[in-house]
Amino acid sequence: MKSEFTVGGIELKWDSESGEVLFEGGDVVFFWISAMKTFFESIREISGIEATNLVLETTGFRQGVIVGEGFRDMKNIDASNVVEWISNTYASAGWGKVEIVEMNGETNHFKLHIQNDWEYKMNQSDNNQNEGIFVPSHYAGVFTGLFGLDFWYKIEQYQTDINSCSIVKYFPSEITVQQNIHELSRRQEADKIRQLEQLVDQNTKVLQNLVKELSSPIIPVLEGIIVVPMIGNYDEDRAEDLIFKTLEHLPKHQARYLLLDLTGLTKQLSEHTAEMIDKLSASARLLGTEVILVGVSPELALLISQSFANLKKFECLQSLQHGIYYALGKSGRRIV
DSSP, rough: OOOEEEEETTEEEEEETTTTEEEEEEOOOOOOOOHHHHHHHHHHHHHHHHHHHHHHHHHHHHHHHHHHHHHHHHHOTTTTHHHHHHHHHHTTTTEEEEEEEEETTTTTTTEEEEEEOHHHHHHHHHGOOOOHHHHHHHHHHHHHHHHHHOEEEEEEOOOOSSSSSSSEEEEOOOOOOHHHHHHHHHHHHHHHHHHHHHHHHHHHHHHHHHHHHHHHOOOOEEEEEEEEEEEEEOOHHHHHHHHHHHHHHHHTTSEEEEEEEETTTTTTHHHHHHHHHHHHHHHHHTTEEEEEEEEHHHHHHHHHHHHHHGGSSSEESSSHHHHHHHHHHTTOOOOO
């Protein structure tokens, strides 16, 4: 069974035997607004709001270009008949009421009133607060296809319970959907970089705090004797932290002897580290604590003798055990 209608100058044909529905000779399908709502919500759920809005804007625009180019070639649409055509065509297609209320043929500026379109109805269901973006961008694509110029749009007013229609301005512009896609990609890339930088900063701070806690701990071994193992390289911050932390604990433990264990330095003793040891020793001496260097390997002893004359004044012993016995002996004690 075949049926044909003409609505507002638009030909509609149905053929129930072949299953074809034609709108001005082109295949069309019908969807419930609730079905479109599910489609849009699925995209939003998967992609997020910002990406979804760009998808809807891009898709609406590109579909509009196809419509504009098709009708330009098929019905010779131009500035002389575009007002009547756009109103009749979209009303017949179930897109609500749309009117070109202002048009400047010289500058190609248009102002549209859009009322009760399917996107507005979709967003109104279930008190959805999303504002239309597909339909406004679609008409920008339509003008682009009709006139062979890149059009863009600016929404001056959305249809609401108070406003009877949406008001949208259209004008030639260098803005393109491709630019918007690239801008979103750059923003998303920049966001990911910032997130990674924040994560690196957080982990770096955690690691730095962990290093401070684990490296160069203060170890009281016997009454009046504490040991500070020195491990790895010491930059300015780490050196200052070691000096402050050690000096803070000397009075707490009533330390008379501070054994700096250099075992973990091996050949890594730098001039900066040597200066730190000298500075720590001078400060500890003012608190009544003598500094003794222990864990001095043959390689480290050679390095000190050749390069760090300021460390020769310290008592240097080969092992921590020797250092403890030495400190006990100087204090008149021994292990029994």
